[in-house]
Amino acid sequence: MTNPAKNQVLSASIRVNPRLLLLFVFSAFVSAASLAKEAVPMAADEQVEQRLISISEEMRCLVCQNETLAGSHAELAEDLRREIREQIKQGKTNEDIMSYMVSRYGDFIRYRPPLKATTLLLWFGPGLALLLGIAVLLAYLRRRNARLSDVALTPEEQSKVDLLLQAGIGQNKAQP
């Protein structure tokens, strides 16, 4: 439901100075157009762009370290994407491009660290920790089982148990 009184006020205010309003709206468009950067030309080749994205998503932007090269707006990321795009056009394989980057920026640029001597602990550490945990757990359970053994009740204890159980049943019956 609209409020007729409010509408009147609104239209009245527009009627007061339509030229000013027009100028206002117009100036807003002008400034927006002058502020906006010229659109970066999308690559003519859709396939190159697809490959660029798939490659650069595997790489870390070194300026903002928790962003991929694909998603970063850092200037270096733009330069590196330009480099990758050119190498794709030159017919380089994804591995070529990755090793080009790694030879300059080190393994840190890869989101998937390579398997080598210095990364063995990184790759197998969690698995080792899990195995160690299971081993400790098994050893503990085995020791515990060895300590536990079935012990028969003495006749006195048995009669106490019977008494308690009967008392329990009796209580239950007493309740409605």
Add this chain to the structure above:
Amino acid sequence: MNRFLIPLGIFILLVVFLAIGLNRDPREVPSPLVGKPAPIFDLPQLHSPNLKFSPVEMRGKVWLLNVWASWCVSCRQEQPLLVELAESKLLPIYGLDYKDQRADALKWLRDFGDPYTLSISDSDGRVGIDYGVYGVPETYLIDKAGVIRYKQIGPFTREILDSKILPMVKELQKL
């Protein structure tokens, strides 16, 4: 007693690992280029753009390649130290003006001091990529054979200069 010692040991180990991890600067990414030949380039000089410079000319000398830019704020911080180092004439310092406008760069050198034997313009940042530059300032110590021996990421401090770089320079110059 043993029951508590093992978890305590594991806990202490964990704390030590985390403490080391927390005290490392994540911005300092070890460069794979240390120990490798410095990439060769052929770029125009900043002051006289019709002349070129290539690191090949520096064979037989120990030198510093300092990556700077007029838009780089922390470059201002290290500039006095570099000027001082240049005045000591211990080794030549060359500047790689990274992704910069020539006029801005020249003005910046006038304002903050010019320690460089020569500055080279890398206006599109391609040589920067070859050197694995990801933040300015960065500085490379290059030996007589043209091999990068040390990379300084971020601005110099007097401490780093005295404790790390100068001893290395003296060592390398003897070779």
